[in-house]
Amino acid sequence: MCQQTAKPLINDKIVFHGAGSMAEAIVRGLIARSVIYADNIIMLNRSSNERLAELRSRYGVIGSNDPGQKEEYLRTSPVIVLAMKPKDAAAALRSLGPNLQDGQLIISVIAGLSIRTIQGLIGKKQPVVRTMPNTSSSIGLGATGISFSKEVSDEQRRLSLNIFEAIGLTSVIEEERMEILTGISGSGPAYIYYMMEAMIASGIRGGLSKEQSAELTVQTVLGAARMVQQTGEEPAALRKKVTSPGGSTQAALEVLDKGDFFETVIAAVSRCAERSREMGAALEAELSAETEKER
Ligand SMILES: NC(=O)C1=CN([C@@H]2O[C@H](COP(=O)(O)OP(=O)(O)OC[C@H]3O[C@@H](n4cnc5c(N)ncnc54)[C@H](O)[C@@H]3O)[C@@H](O)[C@H]2O)C=CC1
Ligand SMILES: O=C(O)[C@@H]1CCC=N1
Structure with missing residues (x-):
């Protein structure tokens, strides 16, 4: 009770x-x-x-x-x-x-x-x-x-x-x-967790303890999300503030760009939306098959 x-x-x-x-x-x-x-x-x-x-x-x-x-x-x-x-x-x-x-x-x-x-x-x-x-x-x-x-x-x-x-x-x-919303926010937590998994793994490979690497990654993701929310600034503007010309962040972003990071994320979101539509279509097909049987 x-x-x-x-x-x-x-x-x-x-x-x-x-x-x-x-x-x-x-x-x-x-x-x-x-x-x-x-x-x-x-x-x-x-x-x-x-x-x-x-x-x-x-x-x-x-x-x-x-x-x-x-x-x-x-x-x-x-x-x-x-x-x-x-x-x-x-x-x-x-x-x-x-x-x-x-x-x-x-x-x-x-x-x-x-x-x-x-x-x-x-x-x-x-x-x-x-x-x-x-x-x-x-x-x-x-x-x-x-x-x-x-x-x-x-x-x-x-x-x-x-x-x-x-x-x-x-x-x-x-x-x-x-479906596109599913691609962004329904499935979105999984993409962020995946990114975090990779960041934690990099820290460990570079010699940080698992705990240190995890703690630093979590705080970084939390801080970045809060910065967007609380400053009202665009993510791109905030990104630029981290990126010194010729510095370490720029070097890292260049590697992400080589892997077509931006377009890869867009393709992943779009595939997620498409997969949702496929699952919906399969259910609609089950409905149509049943209606046909009843005729
Ligand atoms: N997990 C996620 O992040 C999200 C999931 N969804 C949707 O939520 C739904 C459930 O997903 P999950 O919770 O992850 O799956 P799950 O596999 O953890 O849970 C599904 C539950 O449905 C029960 N179930 C299956 N057939 C049933 C029936 N005939 N009558 C009563 N219960 C039945 C199963 O016993 C199980 O408890 C899915 O349709 C998914 O698309 C939506 C947004 C996010
Ligand atoms: O993976 C799935 O199909 C569900 C829908 C959104 C998140 N999980």
Whole structure:
């Protein structure tokens, strides 16, 4: 049971349909910010009781794998967050559809999956919010893109924004921009971690201890991000301030340029967006195949 006394911002029950990394990041962020009572959060997954037990003990949420209970939660909760992998989404949505009540809000975090395909797989014009968060939501520093279907009410719109604003920045966008947003902020943390891995490895190869190299790298990335945020200066202008003509930074940047760093990052973001579209198209194809069979 909950210890808080003040009424939290969110008082609706929220079911997480899928209890993996992204669902946990959102739940952790929401609970850390006390915007919802833990016992208003229900987490469901396909089969792992151990995983649900871990989430129950870590956050005090409700988690169940009992088929009857699962069905009841999904049928009655005003908000259902779809948080399974894209490959599992079609089957999950088909079985969810017949149990949904009119007006139950579906919030999806699934990469590539369009609002149209969600409604098609469910078989109803359910209100749908398509989002693309990232795992930094777990510490309240997420960045989430959000698009609404026209069935979403003003109240549901506010509720969805409350959820994601509580765990970071939100950006309401046209749905057709969701793939490029995925390339920047959904998958973006992985690129930064990759860069950090390389910087840490270089420090170690050069004789720093692992701890020193990691600590210096983390502070450098944190400081650079904060500098952009707090000075309001463009990254390019800040970069120039680090780069003395003929100095060591310029020498390093020349090596990055030789590897076509700038265009490589653009190509990676673009491939990420393309891959999201491919995953979306595969789900749409599953919907079309099903519709054909029914004819
Ligand atoms: N991990 C990330 O950084 C981000 C992930 N996403 C999206 O979040 C979704 C989940 O990704 P992760 O959490 O990384 O995956 P994950 O593999 O960690 O978690 C997926 C969960 O879904 C459950 N699941 C599978 N089929 C199910 C079903 N029929 N009913 C109920 N639960 C079911 C699995 O048991 C597992 O708990 C994906 O669609 C991904 O595109 C979006 C933004 C960022
Ligand atoms: O890799 C993926 O497909 C998901 C989507 C954004 C981050 N992770």
